[in-house]
Amino acid sequence: MKKRETPIAIRDSKDLQNILIQxxxxxxxxxxxxxxxAWENLALIMEALAVTxxxxxxxxxxxxxxxxxxxxxxxxxxxxxxxx
Numbered sequence: 001m002k003k004r005e006t007p008i009a010i011r012d013s014k015d016l017q018n019i020l021i022q023x024x025x026x027x028x029x030x031x032x033x034x035x036x037x038a039w040e041n042l043a044l045i046m047e048a049l050a051v052t053x054x055x056x057x058x059x060x061x062x063x064x065x066x067x068x069x070x071x072x073x074x075x076x077x078x079x080x081x082x083x084x
Contacts, residue, residue: 019033
């Protein structure tokens, strides 16, 4: 049986704001969609990274391994962008 993909409806409200990060694995691109400025997105995405790192630790991955993965990723990804 073919698995049917269900779209996810995301709606902002007075007390709940959303940031959607789409990762295109085929093209190797990422898109951030929200009604926030890029500056506000930065803080919220970093908060999400911290929560994700905690979840990894809670799932039994060592803090050292999680920290190393984040550090290596940040060094790699920042090297692909030009800061103007």
